Amino acid sequence: MTEPTTAAVPLQLVIVDDDPNDAMLIARRLKHDGLDLTWLRVDQEAEFATALSTADLVICDFSMPTFSAARALELVRASELDVPVLLVSGTVGEEIAVEAMKLGAWDYLLKDRLERLGSAVRQALEKRDLRRQQRAAEAALRASEERFRYLTENINEVFWIREPQDRGILYISPAYEQIWGRPCAQLRAEPESWLDAIHPDDRERVTGAVPRQADNSYDEEYRIIRPDGATRWIHARAFPVRDAHGHIVRVVGVAQDITAQRELRQQLYQAQKMESIGQLAGGVAHDFNNVLLVILANANMLLEQELSGDGRELAEEIELAAERAAALTRQLLVFSRRERFQRSELDLNEVVRGLTRMLGRILGEDVQVTMLLAGAPVHVHADACMLEQVLMNLAVNARDAMPRGGALVIETRAITVPRAQSRSSAQTERFACLQVADSGAGIPEHIRAKIFEPFFTTKEVGKGTGLGLATVYSIVQQHNGWIDLETELGKGTTFSVYLPLAAGLDVAASTRSTTTIPRGADETVLVVEDDPAARTTVVRTLRRYGYRVLSASNGPEALGVWQANRDTIQLLLTDQVMPGGMTGNELARQVLAGGPHIPVIYTSGYDPYPASRDHDGEHSHFLAKPFEHRTLAKLVRSCLDRKRSASDLAR
Numbered sequence: 001m002t003e004p005t006t007a008a009v010p011l012q013l014v015i016v017d018d019d020p021n022d023a024m025l026i027a028r029r030l031k032h033d034g035l036d037l038t039w040l041r042v043d044q045e046a047e048f049a050t051a052l053s054t055a056d057l058v059i060c061d062f063s064m065p066t067f068s069a070a071r072a073l074e075l076v077r078a079s080e081l082d083v084p085v086l087l088v089s090g091t092v093g094e095e096i097a098v099e100a101m102k103l104g105a106w107d108y109l110l111k112d113r114l115e116r117l118g119s120a121v122r123q124a125l126e127k128r129d130l131r132r133q134q135r136a137a138e139a140a141l142r143a144s145e146e147r148f149r150y151l152t153e154n155i156n157e158v159f160w161i162r163e164p165q166d167r168g169i170l171y172i173s174p175a176y177e178q179i180w181g182r183p184c185a186q187l188r189a190e191p192e193s194w195l196d197a198i199h200p201d202d203r204e205r206v207t208g209a210v211p212r213q214a215d216n217s218y219d220e221e222y223r224i225i226r227p228d229g230a231t232r233w234i235h236a237r238a239f240p241v242r243d244a245h246g247h248i249v250r251v252v253g254v255a256q257d258i259t260a261q262r263e264l265r266q267q268l269y270q271a272q273k274m275e276s277i278g279q280l281a282g283g284v285a286h287d288f289n290n291v292l293l294v295i296l297a298n299a300n301m302l303l304e305q306e307l308s309g310d311g312r313e314l315a316e317e318i319e320l321a322a323e324r325a326a327a328l329t330r331q332l333l334v335f336s337r338r339e340r341f342q343r344s345e346l347d348l349n350e351v352v353r354g355l356t357r358m359l360g361r362i363l364g365e366d367v368q369v370t371m372l373l374a375g376a377p378v379h380v381h382a383d384a385c386m387l388e389q390v391l392m393n394l395a396v397n398a399r400d401a402m403p404r405g406g407a408l409v410i411e412t413r414a415i416t417v418p419r420a421q422s423r424s425s426a427q428t429e430r431f432a433c434l435q436v437a438d439s440g441a442g443i444p445e446h447i448r449a450k451i452f453e454p455f456f457t458t459k460e461v462g463k464g465t466g467l468g469l470a471t472v473y474s475i476v477q478q479h480n481g482w483i484d485l486e487t488e489l490g491k492g493t494t495f496s497v498y499l500p501l502a503a504g505l506d507v508a509a510s511t512r513s514t515t516t517i518p519r520g521a522d523e524t525v526l527v528v529e530d531d532p533a534a535r536t537t538v539v540r541t542l543r544r545y546g547y548r549v550l551s552a553s554n555g556p557e558a559l560g561v562w563q564a565n566r567d568t569i570q571l572l573l574t575d576q577v578m579p580g581g582m583t584g585n586e587l588a589r590q591v592l593a594g595g596p597h598i599p600v601i602y603t604s605g606y607d608p609y610p611a612s613r614d615h616d617g618e619h620s621h622f623l624a625k626p627f628e629h630r631t632l633a634k635l636v637r638s639c640l641d642r643k644r645s646a647s648d649l650a651r
Contacts, residue, residue, distance in 0.1 A: 011037035011125075014051045016060040016072055017088075018043040022111060026059055026088060033118025043067055049075055055083050057121060062089035062100065073103040082132055084124035088117070158255040162191070164214050164240070164248045179234070179257045181226035199223035199231065213238035213251050221258070233259045285329050289605025290531040292329075293626035296322040297537045300629045301544070324358070326626045329605075345502055348378040348412050348432050351387045359395055366405030367398075374413045378432045379502040386475045393472050394436040394495050401440025401493060411435040414501055423482035426500040431481075437494040443487040452483075472497075517630055518637045520546035524565070525636065527551045528558040528574040528587060529603075534625070538573070541629040542636065555582025562591055569598065571639055576604035588620070599639040603627070 013030070015023040023041040030037055042048045045067055052058070052075065062069045069087055076085055087100050087108035100108060106124045109117055158180075159173040169191045172184045180197055187193055198206050202222035212218040218238040223231055238253035299319035303312065352373060359369060380387075391410070398408050415433050422429065443451065452473040472495075476483055479499050487493040525547050529535035532553075539549045550565060552558035555578060562569060572591055574584035588600045605625040623635060 011035055011121075012054050012056040013037045013039040014048070014055040014058045015039055015041045016043065016048055016058060016064070016067065016069075017041060018061065018064040018066075022061070025111075026114065026117065029114045029117050030121060033121075035118060035121060045071060045075070048072060052076065052079055052081065052083065055081075057124065058083055058085045059088050059121075060085055060105075062087055069100060069105070070103055073100070073105060077104050082128055082135075084128050086117075086120060086124060088114070156257065159252070160255070161250055161252050164251050170250070176255075179232060179255070180224060181228060181230075197224040197226070199225055213253060214240050214248055216240055218253070231259075232257055233262045285606035287531070287605070288329055289326065289625040290534040292322050292326050293605075294533045294537045296326070296626045297541055297629045301541075322626065343381055343383050346380055346382055346384050346387065348380055348387070348434060348499075349373045350377075351384060352391065352410055352412060352434075355388055355391055359392070362392070363395060363399050363408065364405075367402060368405075368407050370407065370409045372409060372411040376414070378412050378414050380432045380479075380499045381502040382479050382499060386479070390472050390475050390497060391434065391436070393469065394497075397469060397495075398436060398438035398440060398493070401438050401442075406439040406492075408439075409435070409437045411437070417498065422498075424480050424498065424500060426480050428500050430501040431498045432501050434497040434499070435494060436497075437492060439492045442489040442491055443485070443493055444489065448485065448487070451485075517545065517633045519633075520637070520640075522546065522548060523570045523640055524548040524550060524568045525571045525573055526558065526561060526565075526569045528553075528555065528572070528578070528584065530554055530575060530578045530580075534575075538632065541632055544629075545633045545636075547636070554578050554580035555584070555587040556580050558587055559590060566594070566596070570643070571599050571601065571636060573601045573603065573636070576602050577606070599643055601635060601639065 011030075013027070015026055017023045017026075020041060023039075027037070027039045040051055042051055043064055043066065048067070058072065058076065060069045060072050069085075069089075073085055076083055084106040085104060087105045088111055089108070106127070107120045109120060156175055156178075157173075158176045159171075160169060160176075161171040162169050169188050172187050174184065176182070176184050176187060176194075180194065182193070182197065195203065195207060195210075199222065206220055206222045209218055209220050216239055218236070220237075221233065221235050223233055225231055234255050235258045236253060236255040238251055240248045241250040241252055243249050296319060299315055299322060302315040303319065352371065356369075356371070363369060395408065395410075402408075411434075413433050415431055416429050417431050419429060422431070424431070452469050473483060476497055476499070481497060481499040484496040484498070485493070486496070520542070525542055527535060527538050527542070527549055529538060529551070530553050535551055535553065539551050542549045548568075550561050550569065552561050555574075557580070558574070562572075572588060574587055576584040578584065584602050584604075588602075592598070592600070600620045601623055602620065603623045603625055621635060621639065623632065
């Protein structure tokens, strides 16, 4: 028989007996049977209650004058202590013994037959230890089950367990209801019902993969459609559970909602795509703008001729098309963050009028466009190309809200907005307002807060980038303005763009200036341009306005021309990006280092080094390609006049 676990420590025995001699006999018998013990005799309830807290075993007489075995058993039961109680009495009968066992006694013996007492005590202690071990195991199991329940009920992934053959669901975590939007009870009753939620385009593939859940190769991504119509992306995996013999006894799996991760992944792809577009735009813009420079400059010169009728109209069309192509190229560069804003004083009315023809082509014949422009000019300090992009994006967004056609109203006006209501940091209460209103479907409440977020779109894949309104928001913010939105389902949407009102001086007018362009006084200009057609156009333009022109196709060649003519060259006009291992900026540094000090005009269709031009301060200027020949002539004349004035002051 196994020794009790308390054998190494003296047994704490409480003997409940009103006869000290009987208690002594019991203790001697147990010691004779090899038990190491310390003991205490009690015969009062209060004494027993005190001794019970440290007792390993209780041996109790059945009947005593002031205390009873029944009461002792009741106290043990109430204490919830796992203490064995043995009855040892000289008068107990079989019926009384059975009743005592019902009350919680572990065994009973007669006082005149104590030879069995030692083994009875050992058996009671062994039984107690087994009960304690069982209770500890049950407590550990309950704790493990509680941890499992807490884990599975609080993680965001669906965790499930099923039988390996019949696919019956043994367990499904509550996250199933959150992600699938369907009750767990339905899945337990119909184990295959989760497949009904899978997107039709993915269902055949996933159904075919289900048998692989038991061979450790099930790893699938698919879409589900919730009862509310929302689509979620799921990443599901499954793993077999084997017994000691290698047999599959369970299949466990986890299904994770990866909708947010996929959206982030798509945003990353979109950002990478835009970065690629930006790199492509930068590479193409330089050469493309050289071509546009030739077209625009020659159209300008044709319009200065005495043309009439169709000839003049055709020249104007060529000029307008070149300007629009240049604006679109620059818009792409700005959008890809490869070009800085170029602000000037503008009339918002003229910006809207300038886009009228293009809007008609983009919106289609089934969209009726109405212009309600302010009677007086509405002046803003802004980048014209970016304002065009704001209007274009809002108009396209309106068109998409009217798939069967409708009405689009574009309105401009100058208004006063009290400081308390303004969301601009500009110290003004006067603002220009551009409103774009459509008669479309309106914007649902649950997505209104997201419409200006980058890459957010309600359109199908391939039909929208989610960048249109985000770009509008970014441009308006950079112009120190804000956007208001009014929308009603079934009745349309109105976007109101507010920009600080400018003073209206020096406004860029849409009509071309007829001011006489000052001519050169036989000054010499060094033109450095690698594109032959662009170089020929610039040289022809400058000579047309009375300048002597020397030219070179790259930096090293230009240095040779400079060294041979440095005493006569009065201005350097150089492209920024050229072959030959020397940029326009590096060329200017070498020219200016040897003196004399002359003004420099940098030109480029795409300038990747904008900060590098700042080294020469007020004596350097930048002219973006393509430019009108009038603009070039005016800038050259202005630079030379300032140089002459500075020389006169120095004398």
